[in-house]
Structure formats: structure tokens, C-alpha cells
Amino acid sequence: MGKYHFNEIEAKWQKHWAEKQTFKAENKSDKPKYYVLDMFPYPSGAGLHVGHPLGYIASDIYARYKRHQGYNVLHPQGYDSFGLPAEQYAIQTGQHPAKTTEENIARYREQLDKIGFSFDWSREVRTSNPEYYKWTQWIFIQLFESWYDKDADKARSIEELRAIFSSEGNVHVNAVCDEGTAHFTASEWLDFSETKKQEILLKYRLTYLAETEVNWCPQLGTVLANDEIVNGVSERGGYPVVRKKMKQWSMRITAYAQRLLDRLDKIDWPQPLKDSQTNWIGRSKGASVKFRVISYELGVGETSSHIPHRSSLEIEVFTTRPDTIFGVSFMVLAPEHDLVSKITTAEQKEAVGKYVEATAKRSERERMADVKSITGVFTGAYAEHPFTKKPIPIWIGDYVLAGYGTGAVMSVPCGDQRDYDFAKHFNLPIPNIFKDADISEEAYSDKENTIIANSDFLNGLNYAEATDKIIAALEEKGIGKGKINYRLRDAVFSRQRYWGEPFPIYYKDGMPQIIPTECLPLRLPEVEKYLPTEEGEPPLGRADVWAWNTETNEVVSNDLIDHKTVFPLELNTMPGWAGSSWYFFRYMEDAKRDEVFASKEALNYWKNVDLYIGGSEHATGHLLYSRFWVKFMHDRGLVPVDEPFKKLINQGMILGESAFVNRITAGYNKGDTYYVFQSSVPILISDSFIDKSLKHIHNIDKDSNSKTYNIILQKFIELNPDFKNQEIEFSYTPFHVDLALINETKNELDIETFKNWREEYKNAEFITEEDGSFKVSREVEKMSKSKYNVVNPDDICEQYGADTLRMYEMFLGPLEQAKPWNTAGITGVHGFLKKLWKLYHSGENESFYVSEEAASKDSLKTLHKTIKKVQEDIENFSFNTSVSSFMIAVNELSAQKCNSHEVLEPLAILISPYAPHIAEELWEKLGHSESISTASFPKFEEKYLVESTKEYPISFNGKMRFTLELPLDISKEEIESAVMAHEKTAQYLEGRTPKKVIIVPGKIVNIVG
RNA sequence: GCUCGAGUGGCGGAAUUGGUAGACGCGCUGGAUUCAAAAUCCAGUUCUUUCGGGAGUGUGGGUUCGAUUCCCACCUCGAGUACCA
The missing domain is CATH 1.10.730.10 (Isoleucyl-tRNA Synthetase; Domain 1)
Incomplete structure (x- = not known):
């Protein structure tokens, strides 16, 4: 065999590696360990294109390199196989998502195998496998059975919390829990019914059920997390999203906000990715301040028994500028704020009601698109300034977001542009509290170079001093305190979908109960359709056998539900990120997967992922949730590490080079009307005729490009003999053509094949180059089926081999x-x-x-x-x-x-x-x-590599002019005299005397002068 | 708007702490081989030039003996984020 027969060679070794299990990692080894992981793929129906394996090739090179370095390398692969596309496909075709997922995985595997990856396939995971999601459910139960102790700064068991409640109530418990959780004593706790106890515990659990305002996507029939929404529409499908209140499972990720932020310093991740997590968590430091409502009337429809005591109504605000408190001239509540209905006066009732209703109707998208118009309504109520005791009008406005801070702001128009704009718009006073600041045009928001004025005891202080002093004053008065606020919200964990993990939850007296862990997995039930029910329940509402028998511990028919021993099961499923938040631990376990999610020995040996490669689009989703779950699991002693991925690299996207054919369109003016004339057959024009400078307007210039114009005109008249108008104008419309019809090196269209590609081009006319070829235009775009620019790795492997594909993908440019x-x-x-x-x-x-x-x-x-x-x-x-x-x-x-x-x-x-x-x-x-x-x-x-001579570049005033080979072991003086003696030196000096000669031995000589 | 990243030949891109700009590859040009093509090999390929040279890393300044690299201002493109109080 003399020639390089890559197909034979590659098939031979792929078979050999599979048979010999060459890349199987050992959980016991004398070698040091190294764990290289790729973000596992969602197996879509389209298969892989050449962009997908880029990161896998990089990580494979690294894994193989580490093996050569003597490491015991864990380099696994698997599938994130629950998800929307399979379900959408199931809805359309009626096929079970498990079946299509299985087929897609088989195709992915075939494609991956052809590229020669050194994966240890014996450890494969699939998130949709019951033996895998059994443990996703198990971890969910651990979260359910935990609460966050702020004093210990870690998660603890709910059993411990029960014990504390029994002995001392909840007064001294410093926990992350629902807002407004009432205080109770130990004896009160003991007297509560079990249902009441469950209700209270739910306020503390790390995963909890609550009525929350969610992002509802009617077209997808499900709620979406914040990170699943892009520009106000769903990330998948681009459908509109509206706000809606629903009872949902949530994850108390906010308990971990500070730790998620702090530990970013300790991990080796790209800075932009850390930045986006930092922004997403959105920590801001300031103060919370309570303003007392001093004037209000009863709202319409409220009975006298609901009259709040005059002094009990308070509005709590969060501000990052407590130093500007003397500049407050009004307050604004979010329209959704609870107090709105309670404080609104009779005169303002109607206006406020209308406004609240109008904002509720507006979708998130509208609200985002329309940030400029200023809207709001006065409630008629006033609050008392905590220091000046002056009355402050209370407004509502949708620039205040219900979901951030307390949903209310103290408005300081002189220091905040939004408050300023609001004040200007509604003619509210703008008192200036900054020394020498000009606020005639805009607010003065610079906090570094400011001196506070007109502010009683804060006068003359700078930002830092004033902030410290005011916080002390607020705390002394008991009306406020220094506070840190986070933008991060608790993560909604319910999806109204079929193809996801079922919650191991049933309902008793409306309270969620966990099913015993030994009964896991709770398998997805069969349904006859994957759509929501007529009553608007999730698809699992269609299952006939979806009730929990607490006596036999099994799933039974819904007919048996009696709410005594048989109870309804949860109908929601978990979101896509559930399975991917812990899968990296699953790979570590090779033997006891039935008994544990991963054994202690495996976890202690492999610890965390040393190198993780994947796309940056997961910055605020998967990569944040994984860190959260790992921290939680660490707190509860389930894993030895508190960060999942030590080093992370984002691979860049591989884009496609789409090909376009330009089609001529004709039109003419007649009177004031422009007519478009449709040619009887499509006329297509080769790219080189098109004047690139005119490309953006897609016009063919009649005057300056008369040659092209005349060629087109001739063709046009020939094809449309009845057309008479001579004042015709031409433009062109590019459209995508399949790359398979293109000669890539020459950018030429295969005309014959193209004619058969689409019926409409069967008789198309071509304006070709002189040699009869037809050039296409190229443009770089994202690879996608609809753009016909997808390149399949299988084809490349077939034609050039996997080794060529691997090296070429790397050769294209920097990985990131x-x-x-x-x-x-x-x-x-x-x-x-x-x-x-x-x-x-x-x-x-x-x-x-x-x-x-x-x-x-x-x-x-x-x-x-x-x-x-x-x-x-x-x-x-x-x-x-x-x-x-x-x-x-x-x-x-x-x-x-x-x-x-x-x-x-x-x-x-x-x-x-x-x-x-x-x-x-x-x-x-x-x-x-x-x-x-x-x-x-x-x-x-x-x-x-040691050399005895050096080819010195000789520069004059920094410009390299010639080179001179000199021994490396001679002195500076010798170099200088050798250079000065050279004939070319004199030539470049043109008689001048050098002012200075810079000599860096082994590097360069530079003559100045 | 804010944050981050990037601007180098016809194209993808190199230049490790400031020290020979354009490595390597594509494409292109010419040649060898061949009946011819493919494949292979050789030479050339930043621009400009009166063939001496001159200019040149988005633009304009600065620091330096010397800047693609460091500093300042600006322009363009890309990514993320968006009324976050």
C-alpha cells in the first residue's frame, strides 16, 4: 500500500478503538486524573453540520495530548435528550418523542464515530433515560428537603428546620424564604395542622411551589425562564411571550446569588462569560427605606373591616443612592404593586384602574420596545418624608418594574435621569441637592464628583460619606438599613410540556408531597396526544394512569383517586436545564449507576471537570444553574466540590458561506405609479455583472453601467416580445441556492443541475460570463438548512477523511x-x-x-x-x-x-x-x-536549537533595510563595527553620522540618525 | 444607551514579554510533467514605482532608538444586555 488510503485506515482504527475499548477511563489508577468534557448535544433531527464538532475536536486533541502526557483521562459524551423540538415534532406527526429521539441519537452517534473521537462511550448518559432521570428526580427531592441557613451560609436539611421550629419557632431563624413569612412560636408550630406545617415549610424549601408571574408563551403552550427569552420572544421559535400569574415550581437560586458571584474569581473562565454572569446576578449595594403613607382614603369596594390602621401602611423602597434622600420629590410604584389598590383615593380610582389594566395587557415585548414614552398616574396618596416630614405624592408608572427590588422607588429627579424625565413630563418639582450641579437639562448622576447640599445633616459630604451617615441615621430610626439587592430572580422550574422529567410529586390537600425515593424513577406516562388538555392543563393531564397510590407506592389509574390513599400526580415537567445541571457527575460513575447518582469513590477521584468546552450561549442558563446545583449538592455533602468546571473555553461558531443567484426584476414608471413587470421566464444574472458599489440598493445603474443594462434589456425584450416600454429599470433580488449546486473553488453554478432543482427555474434564462460560466455571490451567514449552506461532516470524511476534517477545522482560525x-x-x-x-x-x-x-x-x-x-x-x-x-x-x-x-x-x-x-x-x-x-x-x-550565528536585521530609524549574518558570541562593539563597516550601511546613511546605534544582541541592530 | 470583543493582502489567518509585518494555507500567475485532464512538483504573489526606492496593520495623535503590540481620542463591525432605582 503506497498511497494514503484514508478511508481504509480510518475505518480500521475506529473499529480497533471500539473493540479494544482503547479510551475507557479507569476509576482506579496510579496516574494523575484529567477530566475533559464537551457540552453534550441536543440530538436534533437535522444531524450534525461541520460547526458542531469544532469544540469536540479541540477537546479531543486536548484529551489525547493529556494521555500522551501520562494522565488517566476521562473524556465522555452523551445526549441532552429531553427538549422542545422532539415534542413539537411529536405534536405534528404523532410519533412518540422517545422514538424520534432514539433515531436522532443513532444518527448523531454514527456521525460522531466517523470523526474519530476518543470518547469513553461506556459512560454515555441520556437525560431522557429513566435510569438517568431517576437521579434528576432524586436531586429535586434533595432540594425539596432543604432550606438555606443564612447564618451558616449553606443549605441544610428540612428535618433540622422542623426541629428548630419545634423548639423555638421561627423568630431566630435567619433563612432565605418567601417575603412576608409570618412569625410563630414553638408552641404555635406544634399546634399547627400538618397541612399548615407543610404550607409554612414550603416557604423555606429550596424548591417551592408559588404563585408567580411567569413568561407565558401561548404558541409553545409553556412558561419560559428569563434566559429562554431573547428580545421579548421565545428563544426557540421566536413566539411572543406574555406575563401571566401561575402556580409554578421555583428554585431558590437567589439564596446562592452572592456565592455564585464570589466564586467567579476562583474559576478559569473567559472574562466575557464571567461578566455576563455578573451582570445577570446584578448585585447592587444601597439601602432599603420605609416611607409612611400619610394620606389615603378607602378604596372602592373595600369594607370597613379592611381599613388599615393609619400608621401601619408603609412603602418600602430600595435605592442605590440613599445619600440623595433629601432630593426625593415624589414616589413611584409599579402598577402591579400590592399597595396600589389600598392607597388610591376615590378621585383617582378610575384613572389608576384604567392604567393598571392597560399595563397588564401589554406584553413584555411591547413594554420593551416602547421604553421612551413616559406614562404614569397619580394615586392621590402621599407619603411622609422620613426626615423632612414633608408630604410626597405617590404615583404609579410602568418604568418601575414589579420584579425588581420592592417594586417601588423613591424618585430623586435631580440625580436620576428616569425620575428626571418623569418629573418633567408630569410637571413635578425637581429640587437640586447637589452643590454647583447644573440640572437644567438633565439629571446629575455622577456620584464620584459630587457634594451634597440642601440636605440637612448631609450637607457638604461626598457620596461615600453621605451614604454611610444616612444609613446610620435610617438604622437608628428603625426605618431603613443598608441592603444589597440582586437582579437575579428565583428560577421557574415548571414546564407545561410532555417531553421532560416528571416531578416526583403528588398532591394531598393541595400540598405537594414527595414520592419515596426508593420508588424512583417516576416514569413518564403514556398519552394519546402531546398537546395541552382542553382545560388548559399540561399534556400529562391527558394521561389516564397518573395517580399515586400511597399504600402500594405505585402509579395507578386516575379513576382511583380518592384523596385518602390515592392522590393526583403533578402534571408539569422539569425544564431542559434540570438534566444538564448535574450530568458531569454521572459520567464519573461507571459501575454502580443503579445505586447512586455517582459513588463517593468516583466523585472523590474525578472531583470536577478540568476542562469544559462549549458555546457561550449557555452563559446565563446551563452554566449558572449547574454552578447553583453543585453548590447546593456540596452544602448537603453530596459532592466534594463546589464548582463544576475549573477551566472553560467557548468555541466560536463556524459560519456558512451562503451562495446566491441574482434574479432580475423589471419595472417602469408611468405617471405617478411604478409598475413591476414580471418576465415570462426568470432571468438570472452572473455575479460579475453586478456593480458591487450599488449592491445595497439592488439596482442596475442605467447610465454608468450601460453595458450590463443593455445586455439585460436585450435579453428581456427577446423573452418578452410584447413588452414595449423603453424606460424600463432593472434591479435584482438575490436568493439562496444550495451549496451542492456550486463549484466551491470557482464560485460557479452548475446550470443544468440547478434547472432541475426547482420547477420554477426549469426554463430560466442565464446571463453568463463570456466563457459560458455563471458566477454566484457569496455571503457569510449562520449555517442553517433554510439557507442551503449546511456542510455535512460525513461528506467531508468521505471525500477527504476525518483526519483532514479535524485538522482543517482547527486550521480555520482561533478556537474561540x-x-x-x-x-x-x-x-x-x-x-x-x-x-x-x-x-x-x-x-x-x-x-x-x-x-x-x-x-x-x-x-x-x-x-x-x-x-x-x-x-x-x-x-x-x-x-x-x-x-x-x-x-x-x-x-x-x-x-x-x-x-x-x-x-x-x-x-x-x-x-x-x-x-x-x-x-x-x-x-x-x-x-x-x-x-x-x-x-x-x-x-x-x-x-x-542552539545556533552559532544570527541573521541580524539592520534597521535605520526603525525600518529594516538589510540583514547581516554575524556570530552570536561576539560583543556589542564587534557587532557595531561589523555593521558600520558594511557597504550598505554607508549607502543608507547617505553621508550622515549616526546619532546612536542600538544593539540588542541576538535580536536587532537599529541605527538612528 | 451600557458592557465586552475585534479591525492586518483577493480570502482564512500568523507575528509568545515592544525588535525582520504578512508565517502557514486557499486563490491567482507562470513553468515542468502529460496526447489531454486530474494528481504532483518548481517559481512568483501587500500596494506602488521612473526599478534607485517609497508607502503600509481602521483613522488621528502620543510614548519609544524602534509600535500590529503600550497610552489618548475617534470611526466601523460583531456579541451580550437593556427602564435594575
Whole structure:
């Protein structure tokens, strides 16, 4: 076999690795461990395109490199297999999502196998497998059975909380819990009914059921989390989202806000990703202040028994500028604020009611799109300024968000632009409390360079001093305190979908009860349709057998529900992020998956993921939720680590180069009307006729581009003989064509195939180049089926081989950057692998040949400089540059006619992380019977790189003019005299005397003057 | 608006702490081989030029003997975020 038969070689080694389980990781090893993980894919029906494996190739190179370095490497893969697309498909076709998911996984696996990844498939996970989601449900139960102790700053068991309640009530409990949880004593607790106790405990549980305002997506029939909404519409499908109150499971992630923030410093993640988590958590420091309502009347419809005591009504606000409290001239409540109905006066009742109703109707999207118009209504009520005792009017306005802070603000128009705009709009006073600040045009929001004035005891202080002093004053009066507020909300955990994990929950007296852990998994029931029920219940409402028998501990028919021993089960399912928040631990376990989510030994051996590679789109979803769950699991002693991913890298997206054909459209003016004239057959024009400078307006310029115009006109008249109007104008419309119809290197359309592509182009006319070819335009876009620009890795493997695909993906550019895919460029990398193969096949008829003779000095130099470079590159995740280094090495070794075993054997190891198949084949030919995968990485030796001379660049005023070879061991003076003696020096000096000569030995000579 | 990132040939991109800008590959041009094509190999390829040279890393300044690299201002593009009090 002389030629490089990549298809045979790759099939051979893929089979070999699978049979020998070459990449199986051991849970017991003397070697140091290393855990390399990819974000596992959602197996979609479309299969993989070349963009998907980019990160997998990078992590595979790293994993293979670490094996060469002597590590015991865990490099698993699996599927995030619950999710919306499978369910949407099920709704359309009636096929069970489990079936389509299974098929998609099979296809993914086939595609992945062809690329030669070193995955340990024996540890595969699928989040939709009952044996997996059993443990997702189990972790949910652990969350349900936990509360957050702020004093200990960790989660603790609910049993401990019950004990505290029994002995001392909840007065001294410093826990993260629902707002306004009432106080009770131990004896009160003991007297509560079990249902009442459950109701109270629910306010403390880390996952709890509550009536919350959610993002409801009617088209998808489900609620969405904040991170699943992009620009006010659903991330999947782009459907509108409205606000709606629903009883939902939530996760008390806010308990972890500070820890999630603090620990960001300790993990090696890209800064932009840390920044977006920081912004998402949104910590702001300030104070909470209570304002007493001093004037109100009874709201309409309220009975006298509901009259609040005059002094009991308070509005609590959160402010980051308590130092500006003397600048408060009004207050604004969110329209949804609880107090609105209680404080509104009779005169204002109608206006307020209308306004509240109008805002409730507006969708989130409308509200976001319309941030400029200022709206609001006066409630008629006043609050008392806590220091000046002056009355302050209370307004409502939708610029105040119900979900942030307390849903109420103290408005300081001189210091906050939104308050300023509101005040201007409604003619409210704008008192100035800043020394020498001009607030005639806009608010003065600079807090660093400000001195407070007109503020009683705060006068003359700067921001920091005033803040400290006012907080002290507020605390002394008992009407406020320093406070830290977070933007992060508790995460809604319910989805009204079928294809997700069922909650291990049934309802007794309206209170959620967990099913015993030994009964898990609670399997998804069968339903005859995957749509919500007519009553608007989630799809699980259609299941006939979906009730829990507490005596037999099994799922039974709904007919048996008696609310005594048989109870209805929860109808919601868990969101997509449930299964992905802990899967990295599951891979660690290889033997006892039935007994534990992961065993202590496995967890203690593998600890956390050393390297995680995936897309940045998960910044505030998966990557935040995982950190939250891991912290929780750590608190409860379930795992030994409190961060899941030590180092993280975001791979950039691979974009497609879409191809466009331009279609001519004609039109003319007649009177004031513009008529569009449809040609009887489509006229298509080659790209080179199109004036790029006019491209954006899509017009064909009649005057300056008369040649093109006349060609089109001629064609047009020929095809439309009845057309008479001579004042016709032409423009063009580009449309996508399938890449399969394009010659990639020449950007030419295959006209014949194209005609058969779509019925409408069967008789199309082409305005071609002189040689009869037809050029298409190209544009870089996201790869997608609808743009016909998807490149399938299978096709590339078939035509060039997996090793070529792997190296080319790396060669495209830096891993973290987005970059376009162009199949035309792949020949360079493919040619390189052929050249590499040839290096080992210098025998007769290109037969394998390596000599045992000592290598030349040059070859050793080439080898060692490549070892150095490639090792540095891998460690810096700069894979694109090491591909160039390999090319340089092979070019040099070919030129040197190197065939020495001494050089070619280490070279095979060097390249094996990148091109593992060819490396294995060459390794075998070099006489090895064991896989190359654990051969130790070649050791770099400086001595082969030591030079005795240097080609000095000689610069004049910083410009390099010529080079001069000089020995490295001579002194500065000797260098200078050698340079000054050189004939070219005199030439460049043109008779001037140099002012200065800079000599950096081994680097450069620069002559100034 | 705010935050972050990026601007280098026809294209993807290199240049590790300031020290020969354009490595490597694509494409293109010419040549060899071939009946021809593919494949392979060789030479050239930033722009400009009166062939001496000159200019050149988004723009304008600055620091430096020397700047793609550091500093300031601006322009353009991309990503994220968005009334967060």
C-alpha cells in the first residue's frame, strides 16, 4: 500500500478503538486524573453540520495530548435528550418523542464515530433515560428537603428546620424564604395542622411551589425562564411571550446569588462569560427605606373591616443612592404593586384602574420596545418624608418594574435621569441637592464628583460619606438599613410540556408531597396526544394512569383517586436545564449507576471537570444553574466540590458561506405609479455583472453601467416580445441556492443541475460570463438548512477523511473566534497529510521505509522546534498555529529527505492528537503493537536549537533595510563595527553620522540618525 | 444607551514579554510533467514605482532608538444586555 488510503485506515482504527475499548477511563489508577468534557448535544433531527464538532475536536486533541502526557483521562459524551423540538415534532406527526429521539441519537452517534473521537462511550448518559432521570428526580427531592441557613451560609436539611421550629419557632431563624413569612412560636408550630406545617415549610424549601408571574408563551403552550427569552420572544421559535400569574415550581437560586458571584474569581473562565454572569446576578449595594403613607382614603369596594390602621401602611423602597434622600420629590410604584389598590383615593380610582389594566395587557415585548414614552398616574396618596416630614405624592408608572427590588422607588429627579424625565413630563418639582450641579437639562448622576447640599445633616459630604451617615441615621430610626439587592430572580422550574422529567410529586390537600425515593424513577406516562388538555392543563393531564397510590407506592389509574390513599400526580415537567445541571457527575460513575447518582469513590477521584468546552450561549442558563446545583449538592455533602468546571473555553461558531443567484426584476414608471413587470421566464444574472458599489440598493445603474443594462434589456425584450416600454429599470433580488449546486473553488453554478432543482427555474434564462460560466455571490451567514449552506461532516470524511476534517477545522482560525467555513480551502490540509504519508513512504514504489541511521542536524532541529511549538500551542489552546507548524515541519523534512526513525517516530506521536488515524497507522508500521494513544509525548531538547550565528536585521530609524549574518558570541562593539563597516550601511546613511546605534544582541541592530 | 470583543493582502489567518509585518494555507500567475485532464512538483504573489526606492496593520495623535503590540481620542463591525432605582 503506497498511497494514503484514508478511508481504509480510518475505518480500521475506529473499529480497533471500539473493540479494544482503547479510551475507557479507569476509576482506579496510579496516574494523575484529567477530566475533559464537551457540552453534550441536543440530538436534533437535522444531524450534525461541520460547526458542531469544532469544540469536540479541540477537546479531543486536548484529551489525547493529556494521555500522551501520562494522565488517566476521562473524556465522555452523551445526549441532552429531553427538549422542545422532539415534542413539537411529536405534536405534528404523532410519533412518540422517545422514538424520534432514539433515531436522532443513532444518527448523531454514527456521525460522531466517523470523526474519530476518543470518547469513553461506556459512560454515555441520556437525560431522557429513566435510569438517568431517576437521579434528576432524586436531586429535586434533595432540594425539596432543604432550606438555606443564612447564618451558616449553606443549605441544610428540612428535618433540622422542623426541629428548630419545634423548639423555638421561627423568630431566630435567619433563612432565605418567601417575603412576608409570618412569625410563630414553638408552641404555635406544634399546634399547627400538618397541612399548615407543610404550607409554612414550603416557604423555606429550596424548591417551592408559588404563585408567580411567569413568561407565558401561548404558541409553545409553556412558561419560559428569563434566559429562554431573547428580545421579548421565545428563544426557540421566536413566539411572543406574555406575563401571566401561575402556580409554578421555583428554585431558590437567589439564596446562592452572592456565592455564585464570589466564586467567579476562583474559576478559569473567559472574562466575557464571567461578566455576563455578573451582570445577570446584578448585585447592587444601597439601602432599603420605609416611607409612611400619610394620606389615603378607602378604596372602592373595600369594607370597613379592611381599613388599615393609619400608621401601619408603609412603602418600602430600595435605592442605590440613599445619600440623595433629601432630593426625593415624589414616589413611584409599579402598577402591579400590592399597595396600589389600598392607597388610591376615590378621585383617582378610575384613572389608576384604567392604567393598571392597560399595563397588564401589554406584553413584555411591547413594554420593551416602547421604553421612551413616559406614562404614569397619580394615586392621590402621599407619603411622609422620613426626615423632612414633608408630604410626597405617590404615583404609579410602568418604568418601575414589579420584579425588581420592592417594586417601588423613591424618585430623586435631580440625580436620576428616569425620575428626571418623569418629573418633567408630569410637571413635578425637581429640587437640586447637589452643590454647583447644573440640572437644567438633565439629571446629575455622577456620584464620584459630587457634594451634597440642601440636605440637612448631609450637607457638604461626598457620596461615600453621605451614604454611610444616612444609613446610620435610617438604622437608628428603625426605618431603613443598608441592603444589597440582586437582579437575579428565583428560577421557574415548571414546564407545561410532555417531553421532560416528571416531578416526583403528588398532591394531598393541595400540598405537594414527595414520592419515596426508593420508588424512583417516576416514569413518564403514556398519552394519546402531546398537546395541552382542553382545560388548559399540561399534556400529562391527558394521561389516564397518573395517580399515586400511597399504600402500594405505585402509579395507578386516575379513576382511583380518592384523596385518602390515592392522590393526583403533578402534571408539569422539569425544564431542559434540570438534566444538564448535574450530568458531569454521572459520567464519573461507571459501575454502580443503579445505586447512586455517582459513588463517593468516583466523585472523590474525578472531583470536577478540568476542562469544559462549549458555546457561550449557555452563559446565563446551563452554566449558572449547574454552578447553583453543585453548590447546593456540596452544602448537603453530596459532592466534594463546589464548582463544576475549573477551566472553560467557548468555541466560536463556524459560519456558512451562503451562495446566491441574482434574479432580475423589471419595472417602469408611468405617471405617478411604478409598475413591476414580471418576465415570462426568470432571468438570472452572473455575479460579475453586478456593480458591487450599488449592491445595497439592488439596482442596475442605467447610465454608468450601460453595458450590463443593455445586455439585460436585450435579453428581456427577446423573452418578452410584447413588452414595449423603453424606460424600463432593472434591479435584482438575490436568493439562496444550495451549496451542492456550486463549484466551491470557482464560485460557479452548475446550470443544468440547478434547472432541475426547482420547477420554477426549469426554463430560466442565464446571463453568463463570456466563457459560458455563471458566477454566484457569496455571503457569510449562520449555517442553517433554510439557507442551503449546511456542510455535512460525513461528506467531508468521505471525500477527504476525518483526519483532514479535524485538522482543517482547527486550521480555520482561533478556537474561540467565529469564522466562516469554506470547503475549497480543505485541499491544503489534505495535501499536507498526503505529504506526511509520503515522508514515511520513501521506499521503492512508495513503500514504507524508515532508516535506522542517525538523523541530520537539520532534521533534529526541525523536530525539536516543532515539539516546542506544538506543546506550547496545545497548552494555550492555539490549535490553528500548530497545524501550520506541522506543515512547516513536513515541508522542511521533505526538503531534507529525512527518513530517519529517530525523527519520524516522535513526529507520529506529535501529530496523533490532531490526526489520530494516520498516526496509528504509521505507528503500527513503525513496529508497535500497542495503540499510539498512550505513547509518551516527545521531550523537547533545547540543545538541538542552539545556533552559532544570527541573521541580524539592520534597521535605520526603525525600518529594516538589510540583514547581516554575524556570530552570536561576539560583543556589542564587534557587532557595531561589523555593521558600520558594511557597504550598505554607508549607502543608507547617505553621508550622515549616526546619532546612536542600538544593539540588542541576538535580536536587532537599529541605527538612528 | 451600557458592557465586552475585534479591525492586518483577493480570502482564512500568523507575528509568545515592544525588535525582520504578512508565517502557514486557499486563490491567482507562470513553468515542468502529460496526447489531454486530474494528481504532483518548481517559481512568483501587500500596494506602488521612473526599478534607485517609497508607502503600509481602521483613522488621528502620543510614548519609544524602534509600535500590529503600550497610552489618548475617534470611526466601523460583531456579541451580550437593556427602564435594575
